[in-house]
Amino acid sequence: MSEKNQLAEELKVSVIQGDVKTRIDRWIANYPEENRKSALMPALRIVQETSNGYLTTELMDQIAEYLQVRPIEVYEVATFYSMYQHKPVGRHQICLCTNLSCMLRGSDELLEHIKHKISVTNTGEVSPDGKFSVRKVECAGACGGAPMMWIGKDYHENLTEETIDEILDGLE
Amino acid sequence: MAEVIQNECCYRTNHLENSWDIETYLANGGYEIWKKILAGDLSPAEIIDEVKTSNIRGRGGAGFPTGLKWSFMNRHAPGSKYIVCNSDESEPGTFKDRDIMRFNPHQLVEGMMIAGYVIGACAGYNYIRGEFWEPYKRFTGAIDQAREAGLLGKDILGSGWDFDLFAHLGGGAYICGEETALLESIEGKKGQPRFKPPFPASFGLFGKPTTINNTETLASIPMILAKGGKWFADLGVKNAGGTKCYAVSGHINKPGAYEVRMGTPFADLLELSGGIWKKRKLKAVIPGGSSTAVMPAEAVEGMTMDYDSIAKAGSFLGAGSVMILDETTDMVKSLERLTWFYYDESCGQCTPCREGTGWMYRVVHRIRQGKGRPEDIQLLKEVSGKIMGKVICGLGDAAAIPVESFLKHYEHEFKHYIEHGCSIFDRV
Numbered sequence A: 001m002s003e004k005n006q007l008a009e010e011l012k013v014s015v016i017q018g019d020v021k022t023r024i025d026r027w028i029a030n031y032p033e034e035n036r037k038s039a040l041m042p043a044l045r046i047v048q049e050t051s052n053g054y055l056t057t058e059l060m061d062q063i064a065e066y067l068q069v070r071p072i073e074v075y076e077v078a079t080f081y082s083m084y085q086h087k088p089v090g091r092h093q094i095c096l097c098t099n100l101s102c103m104l105r106g107s108d109e110l111l112e113h114i115k116h117k118i119s120v121t122n123t124g125e126v127s128p129d130g131k132f133s134v135r136k137v138e139c140a141g142a143c144g145g146a147p148m149m150w151i152g153k154d155y156h157e158n159l160t161e162e163t164i165d166e167i168l169d170g171l172e
Numbered sequence B: 001m002a003e004v005i006q007n008e009c010c011y012r013t014n015h016l017e018n019s020w021d022i023e024t025y026l027a028n029g030g031y032e033i034w035k036k037i038l039a040g041d042l043s044p045a046e047i048i049d050e051v052k053t054s055n056i057r058g059r060g061g062a063g064f065p066t067g068l069k070w071s072f073m074n075r076h077a078p079g080s081k082y083i084v085c086n087s088d089e090s091e092p093g094t095f096k097d098r099d100i101m102r103f104n105p106h107q108l109v110e111g112m113m114i115a116g117y118v119i120g121a122c123a124g125y126n127y128i129r130g131e132f133w134e135p136y137k138r139f140t141g142a143i144d145q146a147r148e149a150g151l152l153g154k155d156i157l158g159s160g161w162d163f164d165l166f167a168h169l170g171g172g173a174y175i176c177g178e179e180t181a182l183l184e185s186i187e188g189k190k191g192q193p194r195f196k197p198p199f200p201a202s203f204g205l206f207g208k209p210t211t212i213n214n215t216e217t218l219a220s221i222p223m224i225l226a227k228g229g230k231w232f233a234d235l236g237v238k239n240a241g242g243t244k245c246y247a248v249s250g251h252i253n254k255p256g257a258y259e260v261r262m263g264t265p266f267a268d269l270l271e272l273s274g275g276i277w278k279k280r281k282l283k284a285v286i287p288g289g290s291s292t293a294v295m296p297a298e299a300v301e302g303m304t305m306d307y308d309s310i311a312k313a314g315s316f317l318g319a320g321s322v323m324i325l326d327e328t329t330d331m332v333k334s335l336e337r338l339t340w341f342y343y344d345e346s347c348g349q350c351t352p353c354r355e356g357t358g359w360m361y362r363v364v365h366r367i368r369q370g371k372g373r374p375e376d377i378q379l380l381k382e383v384s385g386k387i388m389g390k391v392i393c394g395l396g397d398a399a400a401i402p403v404e405s406f407l408k409h410y411e412h413e414f415k416h417y418i419e420h421g422c423s424i425f426d427r428v
């Protein structure tokens, strides 16, 4: 947990302030005034991005309060969509597509390579240095570049073991 | 191969430098139609007529005639109305809309503006799958540029008309491509499809009348109006006009998204995408995304890429997502992966889909592990038959179709696993 978030936890101060608040407010403005709830998905994403990559109950409650919805409405959405995480993840979460077009071009073998490379036995596990975790994902709409993975906001296509090594080594 | 003409509509500017910039778009006839509309030179009725003439059918997968869809909306009805673009693009094998947003976002923006005008919308939303960050940035970049140029926003070019566009990012859920699940998602809810009726045209986004179209459908509109409905219709075949963006993936040399004319021979598309890789033979084709029936190589001989020809050959054009499987493909393993997908993505509302998708996955999985039972094939047929037509949305049928078609054409591969505990490629 970053120092900033730890402090926020302790003081029970909402993380929705400063830059995070500005970003969420921009989304709220995109919807009719009475539909503040529409900003829930962007809010979850922004808070997750700025809180070590996963959502805690505390964080979801803060979002509920800010958007004036019941906590259960936030939990429901946060557990329905696969991009929201609820357990610690690596600093970089590797999302490897294993759907058919990627499978046909070797994604299963690449998964083994990644696991070995980041020293984990299973998907969902965080590497010993906290830097990586890997998750199998469904088709990312980039089968023209299969096999592919996405990390954060970036797509990486036409992967080989060599290019994966390069990409992962290049991350902080 | 006769020369295959490419990139006449949605991808027409993709080869240009900074094709996503408004300057490039304006230099290539961009926003001309929009300006004509604002000047009062093109009425909603005229536009609908032209779109009907173009014979364009929805590119999201269902193939519904777009002109007809638009005519369901009463633009004079009081209150807010919305135009929604479906850029969820999550059907395995599909990646054509991504390139529209990355390389020609302004044509989509103009298409959404025109559609919004026709139906009398106050605003429009483009629902972009959450993983598509780059396309999202290009799309919102285009909106910003259009707003700056005064083409969008309040009192557009002094016309007294207000209209604005926004993006909404998904969160990783295939089901949000289903149009009513998509609306729920924009409202900040779980993506669970609504029971229909009421249809979105009467009760849509925020409970207001709404028209939903696919990215490629909307991006085609400016060209249809610029060159005429007849031009577009003539590019295609009798039952479907235009060009079509095909996403070709799998065991080929040059996977990618190709825009060619509707009715292009399958053989030409295959050649365009470099032919089967590693000098191997074609085994099977899934022509329209994972939800369309798999076809053995013999069935695609002589087939052309349009609704009727593909239907005649035993499958469906869908979203035009062509997956190529070479002779080394293990069909049991392939189906196992697809059944997992539908199990993973079922929203869980309807019992036959929620339970059936899990059941089908578990049965195919145990067959693949060499633990299948002789009665499993019959069981799979029964379970898939119990989902078809008995659920709220198309995902249920979509889950059943691969199971039925893989068994129809490759039952012997499943039997081999059951009898020998391994694939037809393993030595017994």
Ligand SMILES: Cc1cc2nc3c(=O)[nH]c(=O)nc-3n(C[C@H](O)[C@H](O)[C@H](O)COP(=O)(O)O)c2cc1C
Binding pocket: B057, B058, B059, B060, B061, B062, B063, B064, B066, B086, B087, B088, B089, B090, B091, B174, B175, B176, B177, B178, B179, B180, B212, B213, B214, B215, B217, B218, B393, B394, B395, B398
């Ligand atoms: C499970 C499911 C997933 C779908 N996914 C998409 C999608 O990703 N993109 C899309 O445009 N349409 C998708 N559709 C179809 C939409 O419901 C809708 O028919 C389409 O967006 C209408 O636009 P069109 O008439 O321009 O094709 C999906 C349908 C179902 C049942």
Ligand code: SF4
Binding pocket: B175, B192, B193, B345, B346, B347, B348, B349, B350, B351, B353, B354, B391, B392, B393, B394, B395, B396, B397
């Ligand atoms: S068919 Fe499946 S995905 Fe569609 S509404 Fe029913 S349970 Fe949800």
Ligand code: FES
Binding pocket: A097, A098, A099, A100, A101, A102, A103, A138, A139, A140, A141, A142, A143, A144, A146, A148, B092, B093, B094
């Ligand atoms: S199957 Fe991997 S991106 Fe589509």
